[in-house]
Amino acid sequence: MSIATTALAGVVFGLALAAPPGPMNAIIAEESVVRGWAAGFWAGLGAMLADALFFVLTLAGVVAVIDRYPFVRPALYLAGGLLMLYFAVGAIEEARAAASFTAEGDRDVAAAAAKVRGFRKTFVLSLTNPYQIGFWLTVGVGLLETGTLDVFSHVPAVGEQLAGTLLVQTGSPALLVGFFGGIAIWIVTYPAALSSAGKRVDALAPAVAAGSAAVLVGFGLLFLGVGAMSVL
Numbered sequence: 001m002s003i004a005t006t007a008l009a010g011v012v013f014g015l016a017l018a019a020p021p022g023p024m025n026a027i028i029a030e031e032s033v034v035r036g037w038a039a040g041f042w043a044g045l046g047a048m049l050a051d052a053l054f055f056v057l058t059l060a061g062v063v064a065v066i067d068r069y070p071f072v073r074p075a076l077y078l079a080g081g082l083l084m085l086y087f088a089v090g091a092i093e094e095a096r097a098a099a100s101f102t103a104e105g106d107r108d109v110a111a112a113a114a115k116v117r118g119f120r121k122t123f124v125l126s127l128t129n130p131y132q133i134g135f136w137l138t139v140g141v142g143l144l145e146t147g148t149l150d151v152f153s154h155v156p157a158v159g160e161q162l163a164g165t166l167l168v169q170t171g172s173p174a175l176l177v178g179f180f181g182g183i184a185i186w187i188v189t190y191p192a193a194l195s196s197a198g199k200r201v202d203a204l205a206p207a208v209a210a211g212s213a214a215v216l217v218g219f220g221l222l223f224l225g226v227g228a229m230s231v232l
Contacts, residue, residue, distance in 0.1 A: 003172070003174045004174075006168060006169070006172045006174040006175050006178065007174040007175065007177055007178035007181070008178060009151065009166065009168040009175065009178065010143075010168075010174065010175040010176065010177065010178020010179040010180075010181065010182060011178040011179070011181050011182035011185065012151060012166065012178075012182060013149075013151045013168075013175075013178070013179050013182060014178065014179040014180060014181060014182020014183040014184075014185075014186070015182040015183075015185060015186055016151065016182075017135075017182075017183075018182065018183045018186035018187070019186060019190075021215065022215070022219065023084055023087075023125060023129075023215060023216055023219045024043075024044075024047045024122050024125070024126070025190070026091075026211070026212040026215035026216055027043050027087065027091075027118055027121050027122050027125070027212065027216075028040050028043045028044050028047075028118065028122070028187070028190060028191060028194075029190075029194055029208050029211070029212055030091050030094060030118075030208060030209050030212035031043040031117070031118035031191070032190070032191035032192075032194035032195045032198065032208075033194050033195065033197070033198035033204055033205045033208040033209070034094055034198075034205050034208075034209060035117075035118075036195050037191045037192050037195040039117065039118050039191075040118065040187075040190070040191025040192075040194060040195060041187055041188060041191050042116055042117075042118050042119040043118025043119060043121065043122050043187075043191075044122070044183075044186065044187025044188075044190065044191065045119055045187060046118065046119035046120065046121065046122035046123035046124075046126065047122040047123070047125075047126050047187075048180070048183050048184065048187055049123060050122070050123050050126030050127055050132070051126070051132070051136070051140075051180075051183065052180065053127075054126075054132065054133060054136040054140070055136055055140055055141070055176075057136075058136045058137060058140065058141045059141065059144075066130075066133060066137070067137070073130050073230065074226075074227045074230035074231050075227070076128050076129070076130045076133070076227075077130055077223045077224070077226045077227030077230065078223070078224060078227035078228070078231075079128040080125065080128035080129050080130065080220075080223045081219075081220045081221065081222070081223030081224035081225075081227060082220070082224070083124065083125050083128060083220075084125065084216045084217070084219050084220030084223065085216070085217060085220040085221075085224075087121055087125070087216050088212075088213045088216035088217045088220060089213075091209050091210075091212040091213035091216060092209075092210070092213045094206075094209040094212075094213075095206045095207075095209035095210040095213060096206075130223075142170055143170050143175055143176050143179060144170065144171060144172075144173065144175075144176060145170055145171060146169075146170065146171035147169075147170045147171065148167055148168070148169060148170065149167070149168050149169075149170045149175075150166070150167055151166040151167070151168060194208065
């Protein structure tokens with residue numbers, strides 16, 4: 001497999017993992033329709049940089065401490081669940097206050113504090129996300145080890161249906177570069193599409209903020225439930 005083909009497979013893998021609905025995309029959507037593209041991009045960048053940090057820490061063997069100390073994973077579930085519920089409260093307030101995407105929202109994005117608000121949310125949330133850490137402990141770290149990767153089998157919701165349709169050889173830095181390139185494409189285009197739609201449809205901003213709150217509440221309760229069951 002050529003370097004270009006390997007990199008393209010990595011892009012597909014990155015996009016496939018970044019696109020499914022979840023708490024990170026909920027925050028990106030909320031920031032994009034309420035505050036504009038830049039805020040949505042920064043929110044996506046927070047999750048992406050957390051992935052890069054996990055990759056480095058996994059290579060260094062630091063993240064493996066989770067497997068050595070059983071109490072760490074339940075603690076992460078509980079902390080992540082509480083954070084999601086906390087951010088859900090903010091999303092509910094946004095849904096009540098945001099009548100539409102307005103020029104005032106664009107001016108707000110010009111302020112540095114507004115740009116990094118979503119970044120802080122997704123970055124901190126990613127650091128307490130056991131699923132994200134688990135990915136790098138298993139699949140992610142294997143991207144640079146010689147072997148074979150079934151790309152779509154690791155994609156949430158559709159993995160079983162698409163398993164075996166895209167097999168790539170791992171062990172090439174091009175695959176990892178493509179993987180993060182795919183995530184980068186998502187965090188640029190997803191906020192752009194939502195921001196553009198929000199400017200045209202006044203009702204979109206409060207609707208997306210409400211949807212973001214619902215997603216965060218759902219995942220927050222799920223994480224708290226898993227964490228509590230692990231402790232008992």
